[in-house]
Structures are given as structure tokens and as C-alpha cells.
Amino acid sequence: MIVEVKGVRKTYDSGVEALRDVDLSFPKGQLSTLLGPSGCGKTTLLKIIAGLIPKNGGEVLVNGKAVHGPGPERAFVFQDFALLPWADVLRNVGFGLELRGVERKERDEVARKYIAEVGLKGFEHRYPAQLSGGMRQRVGLARALTVDADIILMDEPFSSVDEQTRRKFQEDLLDLLRHHQKTVIFVTHSIEEAAYLSDQIALLSPRPGRVSKIVRPAVDRSKSPDEIRRDRGYLDTVDEIWGILRQYV
Amino acid sequence: MRMLLSLVVWFALWEIVGQMKFSSIVPPFSAVIEAGIEILPTEKFAKAAIISLRSFGLGMALALAIGIPLGVAMARVKGVGRLLGMWVNIFVSAPISALVPILMAVIGIGETTVVVTVFLFAVFVITLDTQVGITHADRSLVEMARSFGATRRQLYSKVLLLSALPEILAGVRLGAIRGVKGVVIGQLLVAIIGVGELFETYSNNFLMEEFWALVLIVFLFAFAVSEAIAYLERRVEYYAAAR
Secondary structure, three states: OOEEEEEEEEEOOOOOEEEEEEEEEEOOOOEEEEEOOOOOOHHHHHHHHHOOOOOOEEEEEEOOEEOOOOOOOEEEEOOOOOOOOOOOHHHHHOHHHHHOOOOHHHHHHHHHHHHHHOOOOOOOOOOHHHOOHHHHHHHHHHHHHHOOOOEEEEEOOOOOOOHHHHHHHHHHHHHHHHHHOOEEEEEEOOHHHHHHHOOEEEEEEOOOEEEEEEEOOOOOOOOOHHHHHOOHHHHHHHHHHHHHHHHHO | OHHHHHHHHHHHHHHHHHHOOOOOOOOOHHHHHHHHHHHOOOHHHHHHHHHHHHHHHHHHHHHHHHHHHHHHHHHHOHHHHHHHHHHHHHHHHOOHHHHHHHHHHHHOOOHHHHHHHHHHHHHHHHHHHHHHHHHOOOHHHHHHHHHOOOOHHHHHHHHHHHHOHHHHHHHHHHHHHHHHHHHHHHHHHHOOOHHHHHHHHHHHOOOHHHHHHHHHHHHHHHHHHHHHHHHHHHHHHHHHOOO
16 A cells, blocks of 8 residues: 555535545555546545645555655646646656756756657647647646656546547556556546546545445456457446446436 | 827827917927927936936836735735735825825935835836736646645745736836836926926926927837837737636
């Protein structure tokens, strides 16, 4: 277990109870999904794990140690990309290293490497406004990879990306993360996306958010993407999750 | 191009009205231009311009040095925003000119009063626009910087100020335009130095050609300052387009 969440509670100032006594563990090197309808507090939970918003109780353990803020072992990929509009791709990707005080030459070198890995070679000097949604999110992913964090936290990274781009991106993501052996915590509201990507899916119930079930899809990952989408285990997982979530809708 | 055409039409109209000699207050446009060409190289004008520019520069520098940090503080520190928000909003629309006589009484008759007048004319709009810019800075950019371990200083220098730059520049442009008014009004009311003194001399001696020429020169200066800042704004807007 690399990340553990124990009894985490969150009530917003407005009085809305977002999370109640959430217990979850995220195994090392696996991709875990937080899945649930909107308003179930999944993004809140992710941001608490990231240390971006304070919790009202419970604790978050990373490698057995309680954490209370952002840390270098966790990198975040944002739903709205969060790219600096005044900086080109190269500087955006190297921004995490820039904040750590890494020399220009060194961080450009690392950034170039990951820009190539996410498939954006040749776009180093473009600005975010000149890129499509899918490309912008690849920049966001490359930025998270440059800081060499073991844990990548992704907040609905594909929700602002169009359907065709999304499929290709999902496939690339799986390859990339498996290659780098990252531990990934992924927030989504798409059942198909969760079943396709995840080793473990935590289903959250809405208001207040609680873990209602943990599903481990029995999907053979050695198959090709198209075969997986027709795989028995994949389809059963989608059905099972829908069966649980439909009661909340 | 369209602006130029409109100027030509209005100047032509001015010329015609002037030639008809309705009133000595409206001399023909050509006579005003002639007077302007005569004034520009004189030592008297150079002296007045230097004093006025110095007052403008000092007042604006003060307005920037205080207005921008104040705006940032108002946006980022709740207490400061609440404490000063109302006052800045009142002063941004208040007729500051009414305060100049009081300033004269307190600070005395001289350049300092003009500098303070320029400062008061410019500072509030700069503060207000900075506050708006920082408040509206993309919250997810702030979260992003925090998640990658940005220090406080980095958060301001690398994210917040750049993010608010379009609004800050708009505030600086409006502040500079008000600052030009501040110089003229300050000097007119104090009435013994710089361009204000020239205005006073010309109007008291009924030198209407020279008077209008000076008005045009001041207008042109304000316009040039504003356009220079607007040029910067447009360059910044390009990168901010995706916000």
C-alpha cells in the first residue's frame, strides 16, 4: 500500500458534508479509480490526498507517513489542464522543476524527453492557446511526469477532451504509466473509462461521499485495446458498476 | 484610418468656425498649429515640460509602487480587502480635484503638491484593477503551483502577478490618463509652475492660439502614453486569450 486514506471527513464551510469516514487504500504500481455521480466528493477526496484542501478529520498516509500538504512524491493532473497561458509547452512541462529550482538547461532537457513521450515532439514552442484540448492535457501529463513523483493524481483528465482523442489518449496513458510503474489515482464519472483503465475501482455514494463498494475488474490487460473493449470481464464490470450506481441517479 | 478621417473633418470644421471669427476664444486651427510650432522650441516651454513631466513621473511611480501591492493585498488578505474596499471604491469615482486646495494648505504651494495630486488621481484605479486581476486569477493555476510545491514568493512572481497582468496594465493605462489630468489640474490650481503656469499666462493674456496649442500638446501626450500602454496590453492579451 503506497497511499492509505483513513476515516477522512470533510464538511465545507457552507455546511455541505462532502465526505464521511472514507477508508481506502491504493496499491503500489496500480491504477485506482474513484468513480461516482457528480457531487459524491470524488474530486474533494483526490484534492485532500493531494494536500490541496484541508480535511476535517482522519488521515492520509503516503508510504506509511501522514501527510498534511502537497509533497514531491505526488503530482497532480488537472481537469482544466491548469497550463500557464503565457508560457510555451517547454516551459509549462518544466514548470514543476522550475519551482524546485532546477537549472534551465537541465529542466529543458527533462521536459523535452517527456514532451516526446506524450507524443508532442515538435510542439515545444507552441502556446496552450494554440493546442487542442487533448494536446493540452498531454502537456499536463508530461508536467506531472517530469517531477518524477511515484504517485500521479488525475482529476477527470479526459472530461474536456473529445471522444476520439480520448480513446487514443487512454491507450497511451496505460502504456506510459505501466512503463513508468506509477501509482495512479484517477477520478472519473465514466463507467467505461473506469472499467477500461483500472486495476481497482472505488465506487462512492453521493452526499455525503462514502465508499459503497470496491470493484476489481477481471480484465486481461495483455490484450489489444479493441479486444479489451469486447472482453467478457470488461463488459461484466461495466454492468456490475451500473447496477450499483443506478440507485444513486 | 477611420480615426484619421474623423480628425480631418473635425479640424476642418474648427478651421472654418475659426476663420468666421465668431469669437476670439476660437482661433482658426491653422493659427493654433502655427502657435504650437512657435512654442515648442522655446526655453519657457522646455522648462514647463520638464517640471510637468517630473511631477507626472514621480506621481505615477508612487502610484504604481503603492497601488499594485495594495491591490494585491486587498485581493489576497480578506481583512485588508474589507477594510479598504469601500474607500478605494469611493475614491476611484470621487472628484479628487476638490482635494487639491486642501493639499495646498497642508503640503504647501509647490511641486510636491502636484506630485501628490498625480498620485491621488492615478492610484485608486490601479489598486482596484490590480485587485480585480488577482481575485480573478485562475484558481486552478494557483492550485497547480501549490501542488508542485511553489513557495509563497514563487506563487506571486510566477503565477499571480503574471496572471493578473492584463488587468494591472488596464489599471495602469487608466491611471496614467488620470495622472495627466492630475498634473494639469494640480498645476492650474497651484498655478505657479510648469504647464499649469503656461495655461494661466496664456488665458490671462488672451493668447488663445498659444492656449489651444498647449491643450493639443497635453492631449497628444496623454494619448501617446495611453497608446504605449495599450500596445503592451495587446501583447499580453495574446497570451492571456486562453484564460
